[in-house]
Amino acid sequence: MRKIVIAGNWKMFKTQVESKEFLQGFLPTLEDTPSNREVVLCVPFTDLSILSNSLHGSRIQLGAQNIHWEKSGAYTGEISGAMLQEIGIRYVIVGHSERRQYFGETDETVNLRLKAAQNYGLTPILCVGETKQQRDAGETESLITTQVKTALVGVDQNNLVIAYEPIWAIGTGDTCEAKEANRVIGLIRSLLTNSNVSIQYGGSVKPDNVDEIMAQPEIDGALVGGASLEPASFARIVNYKVN
Ligand code: 13P
Numbered sequence: 001m002r003k004i005v006i007a008g009n010w011k012m013f014k015t016q017v018e019s020k021e022f023l024q025g026f027l028p029t030l031e032d033t034p035s036n037r038e039v040v041l042c043v044p045f046t047d048l049s050i051l052s053n054s055l056h057g058s059r060i061q062l063g064a065q066n067i068h069w070e071k072s073g074a075y076t077g078e079i080s081g082a083m084l085q086e087i088g089i090r091y092v093i094v095g096h097s098e099r100r101q102y103f104g105e106t107d108e109t110v111n112l113r114l115k116a117a118q119n120y121g122l123t124p125i126l127c128v129g130e131t132k133q134q135r136d137a138g139e140t141e142s143l144i145t146t147q148v149k150t151a152l153v154g155v156d157q158n159n160l161v162i163a164y165e166p167i168w169a170i171g172t173g174d175t176c177e178a179k180e181a182n183r184v185i186g187l188i189r190s191l192l193t194n195s196n197v198s199i200q201y202g203g204s205v206k207p208d209n210v211d212e213i214m215a216q217p218e219i220d221g222a223l224v225g226g227a228s229l230e231p232a233s234f235a236r237i238v239n240y241k242v243n
Contacts, residue, residue, distance in 0.1 A: 003198045004214075005161055005221035006238050007040035007063060007125060008228025009093060010047075019047040023054060025231030030059060032239065038221075039238050041228070042093050042125070045079060052087045063091030063125065066099065069112035081120030092117045093223075094124045095151060097167045107150035114155045125161045125223065126151055127202070128188070132168035140166075141187060148191050157194035163223040164188060169203025171225060175213075176203055182216035189218060207236035214240045 014022065030039065042063035043051060052062055068078035084092065094117060095110035110126065117124040128147040130140045148162070164185050169176045176184075181201045188199055201213055202223030213219055228234045 002196050002220045003038055004036060005038045005040060005125075005198050005200060006240075007042055007091065007093075007161075007163075007200065007221070007223050008234055009042045009065065009096070009202075009223055009225050010044060010229060011065070011098070011225060012044060013229055014044065014047060016047055016050050019043060019051055020054065022229075022231055023051070026235060027058065027060075029231065029235035029239065033059075035059075037238065040091050042091065048084070048089060049087050052089070056088070061090040062088065063093060064089050064122075065093045065096070067092045067094065067113050067117050067120075067122070067124075069109075069116040081116050081122065084122060085120045090123060091161070092122050092124055093163075094126050095147075096127045097129055097165060097170060101167075107147055110151045111153055111155070114151060114160075118156050118159050123159050123161060124155075125163055125200070127163045127165050127223070129165040129167050129170075129203070135166070135168065140184065144184060144188060145191060148188055152192075157192055157197055160194075161198045161200065161221075162188060163200040163202045165202035165223060167203075171204070173204050175205070175209050176201070178209070178212045178216050178219075181213065182218045185216075185218040205237060207233050210237045210240040211243075215243065 040061045040063050064084050094113045099105040114124045130143045166176045185199045198220040200221040200223045201219050205222045205224045206227050
């Protein structure tokens with residue numbers, strides 16, 4: 001059975017005070033959320049500890065936005081699996097396009113980070129996706145295939161979520177058409193040995209398009225940036241409607 005995973009990626013937004021304010025508005029909206037939907041918040045490192053305390057026993061799972069592959073060491077600015085595990089973190093985003101674009105993340109470092117996450121019992125959310133230029137050049141399929149295959153060498157597909165995030169759809173309001181997202185996600189699934197891996201769509205998911213996206217047969221969830229920052233909009237996404 002494929003699990004439905006709806007995750008917010010707060011990126012570099014929200015101080016501790018702001019994150020607690022968010023929770024006050026958001027938690028009550030989960031009362032009627034179907035229990036088979038996993039709700040995840042991937043927040044900045046500084047918010048993890050405080051939210052971990054506040055969310056103990058709640059149905060929200062916490063995720064980090066990065067993890068280093070070494071146990072410890074002289075890696076200024078990085079965070080280890082043990083540090084995340086100690087405070088009850090369950091998920092970690094790996095290989096987000098912003099990390100690839102601005103911080104030199106490659107398919108090889110993504111692979112190392114995925115394995116580190118699994119070694120510490122965390123579920124990595126592997127992000128893949130093409131640029132507009134690559135899409136226009138007809139390279140989407142080959143690029144996604146390389147990203148998935150290289151990232152997954154030696155990775156356990158029983159503890160993994162993948163997010164298809166076309167870069168041109170991130171933060172632009174220019175959502176990938178639901179059927180096209182479904183097609184690419186089907187391609188990703190065909191590359192896996194475990195067809196039960198949950199595969200999310202990410203890129204301008206909003207309250208007004210989430211129902212259509214989630215109605216697609218291959219799409220098992222969403223990775224949500226901007227619309228996860230506000231309790232009412234993220235609540236509408238988590239409580240998407242099924243026809
Ligand atoms: P937006 O939902 O703001 O387009 O961001 C998507 C994203 O990058 C989630 O990881």
